[in-house]
Amino acid sequence: MTPWLRAAYDREAPRYDDRFEAQQAPKIHRLDGLLPSAPGLTLDLGAGTGLLHRLTGRAVLQIDGSVGMLAQARGPRVLADLERLPLPTGVAAAAFCVTALIGPASPLPALAEALRVLTPGGWLALSVSRHEDPEPVARTLADLGFHILQHLDMLDDVGWIARRP
């Protein structure tokens, strides 16, 4: 996460829910409905202000690189970059990542980290904004060996339900 992006989200944090909750809510509910409530640890990668936990009640460990965004969240949270997760390998049964892969950086480091921390067979519910190019994300998921179960067309995002090999 670049310092510029972190600073932008730190600044945006107090207004984020007012500006974006209505936009994020349908995507969050759709992804939540498609992921089984697997026993074990579930991650919310790029959790922001914690809308997923607040809107669905799902127990998640929220991870984000913006201290301002996480300060608005409730429940367990960790300040960290998605490209370097402070978690052991194979620890999570499932992970959400909703509109959090942002900017021109390659999605590979963050998706490789998601792969590393998921247990074999672990679930990934991922979306990216249509303003980003989804093609590198789709290609990277395939290159990493994720099994793509569903492609999703979700308003201003596109998404995938995938499982770790």
Ligand SMILES: C[S@@+](CC[C@H](N)C(=O)[O-])C[C@H]1O[C@@H](n2cnc3c(N)ncnc32)[C@H](O)[C@@H]1O
């Ligand atoms: C558009 S918000 C989405 C937040 C939340 N998932 C939602 O649906 O409301 C993007 C979030 O991803 C976080 N983020 C983006 N890139 C990140 C990275 N490399 N490491 C950690 N957090 C990152 C930002 O700090 C921000 O909170």
